[in-house]
Amino acid sequence: MTTGCLFCRIVSRDIPAAVVYEDEQILAFDDINPQAPVHTLVIPKLHLSSIAETTPEDAPLLGQLIRVGSQIARDKGVAETGYRLVANTGRHGGQSVLHLHLHLLGGRPMQWPPG
Ligand code: AMP
Ligand code: ZN
DSSP, X not given: OOTTOHHHHHHTTSSOOOEEEEOSSEEEEEOXXXXXXXXXXXXXXXXXXXXXXXXXXXXXXXXXXXXXXXXXXXXXXXXXXXXXEEOOOTTTTTOOXXXXXXXXXXXXXXOSSOO
16 A cells, blocks of 8 residues: 555545455445446556556556456447546646546547547
């Protein structure tokens, strides 16, 4: 746990969240400010600040994050219509919380390119 990290505090249940999935390594909860009918964040319980900070040892965990995102998309009924799994990274990537997370966005058509 990294002191002061919002998502670490959600992992430790210091801060409440609408949890939709949990296993030993991963937590998923609905975004507090949804940008689509389905907007869920999938995070590692371990504090990693971003995709840019990961090492080869993190590859299985990163793979699991994607798999969990796709499972939640099925559970939430957007797998057939389609969805996005997005990892905003760094300043230009629009990352505001420095704890690695995947956004699962679905339930409406998405634009390309993103803003
Ligand atoms: P990013 O801008 O990619 O770092 O995404 C951070 C996301 O965390 C944003 O979509 C926020 O709406 C979301 N967020 C911030 N605080 C909370 C919270 N307490 N519970 C759930 N989602 C949150
Ligand atoms: Zn953290």
